[in-house]
Amino acid sequence: MNTRLLSLALVAASLSPLAALAQQAIVPAQSEVSFTSRQMGVPVDGKFKTFSAQVAFDPAKLATSKIAFTVDTGSADIGREANAEVVKPLWFNVAAFPKATFTSSSIKRIDATKYEVAGKLAIKGVSSDVVVPVTLAQSGATTVASGAFPIKRLTFRVGEKEWADTSMVADEVQVKFKIALTGVPKL
C-alpha cells in the first residue's frame, strides 16, 4: 500500500463514528457489580465476580457513544448455600443463559458528571428497557462510573414457580455498579 492510499484510508477511518471514539478499557480489579434482594424483609447482598464491558464513550459525542456490558450469570456470589441454587433453571438457568447483557441505545447528559444511559437489559432470554443513572468521577487516568437502579426479577423470570412468591423473595432487586475505566476523555 502506498503512502497516498494509506493516508486516504486513515482519513476514511477517522470519519467513521466509531473510530472517532476512543475505546475505553475496564479495570476489573477496581470494578464491582452487586445486587441486593430482600428475603422476608432481610436484605441479602450478592455480587457478580465475572463481567466485561465494551465502552466507547466521549462526553462530547454522546450520540455515537456506546456501552455494552456483559455479566456471567454463573459468577453470582450470594453466599455458600444460595450459590448452589441460583445457577439452577428456576433462577438464572446458567446452563441455558450464561450471560446477562446490557446494550445502550442512548445516553443523556444531566450535568458534567451525571448521565442517564437508556438501553436494553437482557437476562435469561428476556429483554427489557431500562434507564441507568451513571455518575462519573475522574481521578488521574481512571474514571469510575457508578450508579444503582432497581429491576423486577419476575420480569426476567429469575425465581420461577415456588420462588415467584414475592412475599418470600421481593420482586424488586437493587443493582449497583462501580466500573473503573481507563481512557475516558476529560469531562
Added chain:
Amino acid sequence: MTSTAVTRYHPLARTLHWLLALGIVGNFALGLYMSDLPFSPARLQYFSWHKWAGVGVLAFSAMRLLTRLMSPPPALPQAIEVAMPGWQKRAHHATHVALYALFFAVPLTGWAYSSAAGFPIVLFGLLPLPDFVPVSEALADVLKETHELTAFAMAALVLLHVAGALKHQVIDRDGLLSRMGFGR
C-alpha cells in the same frame, strides 16, 4: 404424704416459665426439623420464624431474669429441705444456673450466626436488628457449631429438669411442681 400448701413463684415468673417452656421446646423442634430441609421457600420461611422466635426467647429470658432478681424464688418447703440430699440441692442449683446461662447463650449464638452468615435478622420482616459480628464464613461455621452445641446442651438440661420435676411429683409426691402451677 399429702401436699401441704407451698409458696408459689411470683405470677409473672410462672407465666414466663411456661411461655419459655413452650417457646424453647417448640423452637428447638423447629430448628432440628428445618436444618435438614432442602433449599426451598419453606426452609427460608422456617429459618425466619426460628430467628423471630429465638429473639422472643431472648427477650422473655431477660424479663424472667429481672423478675427473678426482683422477686427471688420461694425457699424450698421445709419437708423437702430436710429430705433432699446435699448433692441433689447442688445439682438443682447448678441446673438452674446453667439453664439461665443457656437461655441467653443459645439465642445470642444463633443471632450472631445469622449475622456472620450474611443474613441479618429482621424481626417479623419489619424491624432490622443490629449485627454484632462481621460477615465471615469461617466465623459463621464456628457460630453454627456453637449454636447447635449450646442448643443440645439446653435440651439435655431441660430433660433433666423435667425428670427432676416428675420425680418430685410422681415418686416423692411432695407437691413441688405446684410452685410453678396455676389455679386452686
